[in-house]
Amino acid sequence: MAEKINLWEIDKKLQKELDASRYHHTLGVMFTAASLAMVWGVSLEQAQLAGLLHDCAKCIPNEKKISMCRKHQVPVTEFELDHPFLIHAKLGAYLAGKKYGIEDPEILDAITWHTTGKPEMSKLEMIIYIADYIEPQRDKAPRLDEIRRLAFADLEECMYQILSDSMNYLSSNPEDLDKKTEEAYEYYRELHDSRKSEVKK
Numbered sequence: 001m002a003e004k005i006n007l008w009e010i011d012k013k014l015q016k017e018l019d020a021s022r023y024h025h026t027l028g029v030m031f032t033a034a035s036l037a038m039v040w041g042v043s044l045e046q047a048q049l050a051g052l053l054h055d056c057a058k059c060i061p062n063e064k065k066i067s068m069c070r071k072h073q074v075p076v077t078e079f080e081l082d083h084p085f086l087i088h089a090k091l092g093a094y095l096a097g098k099k100y101g102i103e104d105p106e107i108l109d110a111i112t113w114h115t116t117g118k119p120e121m122s123k124l125e126m127i128i129y130i131a132d133y134i135e136p137q138r139d140k141a142p143r144l145d146e147i148r149r150l151a152f153a154d155l156e157e158c159m160y161q162i163l164s165d166s167m168n169y170l171s172s173n174p175e176d177l178d179k180k181t182e183e184a185y186e187y188y189r190e191l192h193d194s195r196k197s198e199v200k201k
Contacts, residue, residue: 005049007048010100013099014026022059025055025135026054027052028137029055029132030131032131032134032135033047033048034051035152037124039152040123046106049102050111050124050127053096053100054089057088057094057095062087065088072094075090083176089111089114092111093109093111106124113180114129115132116184119188120187127155129162130158147165156188157195160188160189163188
Protein backbone atom coordinates (compact mmCIF):
# COMPACT_ATOMS: atom_id res chain seq x y z
CA MET A 1 0.00 0.00 0.00
CA ALA A 2 1.21 3.46 -0.90
CA GLU A 3 1.03 4.86 2.60
CA LYS A 4 0.58 3.42 6.04
CA ILE A 5 -3.06 3.38 7.11
CA ASN A 6 -3.74 4.08 10.78
CA LEU A 7 -5.86 1.14 11.90
CA TRP A 8 -6.97 2.75 15.13
CA GLU A 9 -8.04 5.99 13.46
CA ILE A 10 -10.32 3.89 11.28
CA ASP A 11 -11.49 2.01 14.36
CA LYS A 12 -12.54 5.27 16.05
CA LYS A 13 -14.53 6.36 12.98
CA LEU A 14 -16.13 2.94 12.60
CA GLN A 15 -17.39 2.76 16.18
CA LYS A 16 -19.75 5.63 15.38
CA GLU A 17 -21.27 3.71 12.45
CA LEU A 18 -21.96 0.33 14.08
CA ASP A 19 -24.15 -0.78 16.95
CA ALA A 20 -22.41 -2.40 19.92
CA SER A 21 -22.95 -6.05 18.95
CA ARG A 22 -21.83 -5.46 15.33
CA TYR A 23 -18.75 -3.57 16.54
CA HIS A 24 -17.77 -6.42 18.89
CA HIS A 25 -18.31 -8.91 16.07
CA THR A 26 -16.09 -6.74 13.86
CA LEU A 27 -13.26 -6.79 16.41
CA GLY A 28 -13.62 -10.58 16.63
CA VAL A 29 -13.30 -10.86 12.85
CA MET A 30 -10.29 -8.53 12.77
CA PHE A 31 -8.37 -10.47 15.42
CA THR A 32 -9.35 -13.86 13.95
CA ALA A 33 -8.26 -12.67 10.49
CA ALA A 34 -4.94 -11.49 11.94
CA SER A 35 -4.38 -14.90 13.55
CA LEU A 36 -5.13 -16.69 10.28
CA ALA A 37 -2.87 -14.29 8.37
CA MET A 38 0.04 -15.23 10.66
CA VAL A 39 -0.48 -18.91 9.82
CA TRP A 40 -1.03 -18.50 6.08
CA GLY A 41 1.64 -15.92 5.25
CA VAL A 42 -0.77 -13.10 4.41
CA SER A 43 -0.08 -9.44 5.26
CA LEU A 44 -1.22 -8.69 8.81
CA GLU A 45 -2.12 -5.14 7.82
CA GLN A 46 -4.32 -6.31 4.94
CA ALA A 47 -6.05 -8.89 7.12
CA GLN A 48 -6.68 -6.44 9.97
CA LEU A 49 -7.99 -3.68 7.70
CA ALA A 50 -10.26 -6.03 5.73
CA GLY A 51 -11.50 -7.59 8.97
CA LEU A 52 -12.14 -4.21 10.58
CA LEU A 53 -14.04 -2.83 7.59
CA HIS A 54 -15.83 -5.93 6.30
CA ASP A 55 -19.18 -4.87 7.87
CA CYS A 56 -18.73 -1.10 7.70
CA ALA A 57 -22.02 -0.77 5.76
CA LYS A 58 -23.94 -3.37 7.76
CA CYS A 59 -25.90 -0.99 10.02
CA ILE A 60 -27.13 1.24 7.20
CA PRO A 61 -30.90 0.66 6.70
CA ASN A 62 -31.67 -1.50 3.66
CA GLU A 63 -33.50 1.20 1.70
CA LYS A 64 -30.60 3.58 2.24
CA LYS A 65 -28.12 0.88 1.13
CA ILE A 66 -30.02 0.56 -2.14
CA SER A 67 -30.23 4.32 -2.70
CA MET A 68 -26.51 4.76 -1.92
CA CYS A 69 -25.61 2.05 -4.43
CA ARG A 70 -27.73 3.78 -7.09
CA LYS A 71 -26.25 7.18 -6.28
CA HIS A 72 -22.62 5.96 -6.41
CA GLN A 73 -23.03 3.48 -9.29
CA VAL A 74 -22.30 0.44 -7.14
CA PRO A 75 -23.74 -2.40 -9.26
CA VAL A 76 -26.40 -4.55 -7.59
CA THR A 77 -28.25 -7.54 -9.01
CA GLU A 78 -32.01 -8.17 -8.95
CA PHE A 79 -31.34 -10.92 -6.41
CA GLU A 80 -29.53 -8.45 -4.14
CA LEU A 81 -32.39 -5.97 -4.44
CA ASP A 82 -34.72 -8.74 -3.26
CA HIS A 83 -32.23 -9.71 -0.50
CA PRO A 84 -30.79 -6.31 0.51
CA PHE A 85 -28.90 -7.72 3.53
CA LEU A 86 -26.34 -8.93 0.95
CA ILE A 87 -25.67 -5.42 -0.34
CA HIS A 88 -23.55 -4.41 2.66
CA ALA A 89 -20.55 -6.28 1.22
CA LYS A 90 -20.35 -4.38 -2.08
CA LEU A 91 -21.35 -1.11 -0.48
CA GLY A 92 -18.84 -1.74 2.30
CA ALA A 93 -16.05 -2.09 -0.26
CA TYR A 94 -17.11 1.21 -1.80
CA LEU A 95 -17.17 2.97 1.60
CA ALA A 96 -13.85 1.42 2.61
CA GLY A 97 -12.35 3.24 -0.35
CA LYS A 98 -14.24 6.53 -0.25
CA LYS A 99 -14.75 7.04 3.48
CA TYR A 100 -11.85 5.18 5.08
CA GLY A 101 -9.14 5.72 2.45
CA ILE A 102 -8.43 2.11 1.51
CA GLU A 103 -6.92 1.89 -1.96
CA ASP A 104 -5.60 -1.68 -1.87
CA PRO A 105 -7.75 -3.70 -4.33
CA GLU A 106 -7.01 -6.95 -2.45
CA ILE A 107 -8.58 -5.53 0.73
CA LEU A 108 -11.56 -4.16 -1.20
CA ASP A 109 -12.09 -7.54 -2.91
CA ALA A 110 -11.95 -9.36 0.43
CA ILE A 111 -14.70 -7.06 1.74
CA THR A 112 -16.76 -7.50 -1.45
CA TRP A 113 -16.78 -11.32 -1.27
CA HIS A 114 -16.95 -11.94 2.48
CA THR A 115 -20.68 -12.77 2.44
CA THR A 116 -21.29 -14.90 -0.66
CA GLY A 117 -17.80 -16.19 -1.45
CA LYS A 118 -16.85 -16.92 -5.07
CA PRO A 119 -14.74 -19.42 -7.03
CA GLU A 120 -10.94 -19.17 -6.81
CA MET A 121 -10.71 -16.85 -3.83
CA SER A 122 -7.36 -15.40 -2.81
CA LYS A 123 -5.90 -16.32 0.57
CA LEU A 124 -6.94 -12.93 1.96
CA GLU A 125 -10.49 -13.34 0.62
CA MET A 126 -10.77 -16.80 2.16
CA ILE A 127 -9.37 -15.54 5.48
CA ILE A 128 -12.00 -12.78 5.78
CA TYR A 129 -14.83 -15.09 4.70
CA ILE A 130 -13.75 -17.73 7.22
CA ALA A 131 -12.98 -15.25 10.04
CA ASP A 132 -16.50 -13.82 9.66
CA TYR A 133 -17.88 -17.35 10.13
CA ILE A 134 -15.69 -18.56 13.01
CA GLU A 135 -14.91 -15.49 15.15
CA PRO A 136 -15.27 -16.29 18.87
CA GLN A 137 -18.74 -14.78 19.36
CA ARG A 138 -20.28 -16.94 16.63
CA ASP A 139 -22.20 -19.83 18.19
CA LYS A 140 -25.10 -20.75 15.87
CA ALA A 141 -23.42 -22.62 13.00
CA PRO A 142 -23.00 -26.41 13.15
CA ARG A 143 -19.59 -28.09 13.70
CA LEU A 144 -17.92 -24.82 14.72
CA ASP A 145 -15.17 -26.48 16.78
CA GLU A 146 -14.21 -28.67 13.83
CA ILE A 147 -14.34 -25.79 11.32
CA ARG A 148 -12.30 -23.52 13.60
CA ARG A 149 -9.53 -26.14 13.78
CA LEU A 150 -9.68 -26.67 10.03
CA ALA A 151 -9.23 -22.94 9.35
CA PHE A 152 -5.69 -23.18 10.71
CA ALA A 153 -4.92 -26.42 8.86
CA ASP A 154 -6.41 -26.12 5.35
CA LEU A 155 -8.08 -22.95 4.03
CA GLU A 156 -9.61 -24.51 0.90
CA GLU A 157 -11.05 -27.47 2.77
CA CYS A 158 -12.41 -25.08 5.40
CA MET A 159 -14.13 -23.09 2.63
CA TYR A 160 -15.68 -26.30 1.30
CA GLN A 161 -16.99 -27.34 4.70
CA ILE A 162 -18.49 -23.91 5.45
CA LEU A 163 -20.07 -23.66 2.00
CA SER A 164 -21.40 -27.20 2.29
CA ASP A 165 -23.10 -26.35 5.58
CA SER A 166 -24.43 -23.11 4.08
CA MET A 167 -25.86 -24.98 1.08
CA ASN A 168 -27.53 -27.49 3.40
CA TYR A 169 -29.04 -24.64 5.40
CA LEU A 170 -30.22 -22.77 2.30
CA SER A 171 -31.60 -25.88 0.59
CA SER A 172 -34.78 -25.49 2.63
CA ASN A 173 -35.11 -21.93 1.24
CA PRO A 174 -33.61 -22.12 -2.28
CA GLU A 175 -35.05 -18.71 -3.16
CA ASP A 176 -32.52 -17.24 -0.69
CA LEU A 177 -29.52 -18.86 -2.41
CA ASP A 178 -27.24 -16.38 -4.16
CA LYS A 179 -25.73 -17.58 -7.46
CA LYS A 180 -22.21 -16.65 -6.34
CA THR A 181 -22.53 -18.83 -3.22
CA GLU A 182 -23.63 -21.72 -5.43
CA GLU A 183 -20.68 -21.14 -7.78
CA ALA A 184 -18.28 -20.95 -4.82
CA TYR A 185 -19.65 -24.21 -3.42
CA GLU A 186 -19.28 -26.00 -6.77
CA TYR A 187 -15.69 -24.76 -7.13
CA TYR A 188 -14.59 -25.83 -3.64
CA ARG A 189 -16.55 -29.10 -3.86
CA GLU A 190 -14.68 -30.01 -7.05
CA LEU A 191 -11.39 -29.14 -5.35
CA HIS A 192 -12.36 -31.28 -2.35
CA ASP A 193 -13.34 -34.22 -4.58
CA SER A 194 -10.18 -34.00 -6.71
CA ARG A 195 -7.98 -34.03 -3.61
CA LYS A 196 -9.83 -37.08 -2.30
CA SER A 197 -9.31 -38.91 -5.59
CA GLU A 198 -5.59 -37.97 -5.55
CA VAL A 199 -5.23 -39.47 -2.07
CA LYS A 200 -6.84 -42.73 -3.24
CA LYS A 201 -4.34 -43.19 -6.11
